[in-house]
Amino acid sequence: MKRKIAAIFAADIAGYSRLVAEDEEETLRRLASYRLVIDDFIAKASGRIFNTAGDAVLAEFPSAVEAVRCAIDIQESLRTRNMAYPPSRQMSFRIGITIGDVVERDGDLLGDGVNIAARLEGLAEVGGICVSRAVHEQVANKLSVQFADIGAQEVKNIPTPVHAYMVAMRREDGTYATPQVKKVAKAAPAPNWMWPLVVGVVSVVAIGVGGFLYFTKLETAQVTSSPATSIAAAPAPGPIAAPSPGPTSTMAAKAAAPMPTSSPTQMAAATPMPIPSPSTASPGKIAVEAVPFIGERQRAFLGNEYAAAGDYKAYALNIGGFFGTALNQPTEEAARNGAVDQCQRRADAAQSPRRCELYAVGNKVVYSHGAPPMPPQPWFRHDAITERAFVPKDLPMVREQARTRLENIYVQAAKSRSVALGPGGQYFWALGATSVDDAARRSLESCGAFAGSACMTVVVDDVFVVPIPTKLRANGFFHAATNPSIVADGRDEVVRKLGDATGWNAVAVGTAGRPGLGLKAADEQTAINGALADCAKHDSDCHVIAIGPFTVGPMN
Known part of the structure; x- marks a missing residue:
């Protein structure tokens, strides 16, 4: 572990749970699109994303100026994108930035700097930016940015108040909005007349508890013939399997990130027992068929050379398929560092922007992200008509x-x-x-x-290996079961009819949302004509909404 000073950037979506509850699929799609914007701006500003969870993003910057400039660019870009949606469906971020002392461990950053940035993000307005005094002092004379001093703010789990400033965001007409100061509610002090009553109640309770413990001790002392009771140690963990598939946050993110219900952390909470430390080697082998991102050659290596190596070994990977291994090391720390360093060197040499992480230490899987979301098999089909x-x-x-x-x-x-x-x-x-x-x-x-x-x-x-539309522009994935353009009682039939349809297929709807289908056509135009004709039998003003696996719209 090493310490350093860094500008920490924390971003989160306002009202994300509501957006997911109203339309999960559309929210996840837009989140992925917005994350591309955020990731691109952070990379251009020499920042590094070190953690994501659900809809949150944590990044570090070498300069507070670059962090604030990047945050402003992100908010203005996303504000423009949000203009295409009604206010209730707009996806807006809050951003908090501070400068602090942090500890780096396995690429992640920990410490008060990270915690304070997260609290500042909670103080920010929807679509706004909140910074600490240290950031304000660094940026005030270097950027053409207006600030509003909101004073010392008491925030959760930070012992001393945090002096904060709001960044005034530019409106469409070029003027600047005046940030609204968030009031942090404080508990009202108890009236003076209550203190004697409180002291009296506490005294009575203390006397009662003392008497109970005294007589309990007497009764316990009389039981001398019973053998001493020992607490059985928890059995040693068995072979560790790779993480089971579950909902993702996403790497992602950050999609929404509920954890699998059978995670080791939750099991430990339900049944108190010592949680094995990362250095505890588990018997057995890694379930190599469940290791993501890598090829068959690496799977064979894990099942043979890695499995046969000594105790101090580690395996690292990233989502781009790069990997690193350290075998037969003198210490566990050396194995951990060696595996991540080797993986990261390979990724950097190939200019991969993805961070390497530990997958296994010894025979224990320590990768925390679980299995990536996958479509059902078969993963592709050959169809001579559409290929x-x-x-x-x-x-x-x-x-x-x-x-x-x-x-x-x-x-x-x-x-x-x-x-x-x-x-x-x-x-x-x-x-x-x-x-x-x-x-x-x-x-x-x-x-x-x-x-x-x-x-x-x-x-x-x-x-x-899928039909690629050329007559209309593909703009998303088509899921008939949840598509809001199709009337609810017509979706199941569309799903059923499309289930075994090869060749070119198209779906059209009219003003009432009644679907029309063009199925198993020999070419794209024939499928479109069939869908429009079928829709016209049940509805009016029909238009095509899907071709093959894609939702479609007019060509730009």
């Missing part, structure tokens, strides 16, 4: 930069390879796998961990 040669410029929902990278790297790589696409335009590829199934699994796992929800295999080797 066509992969051309990066035709990949929907991704930015132009992604298409360029695919052209320069993916297209030139050897088989077996695959590209997975997320519901918010996230993408990951796997190259040089032992089989196309291995490539599909790895790309889906990495994409799912990044997106916080299941992704879809769109490319295998040199072909698109």
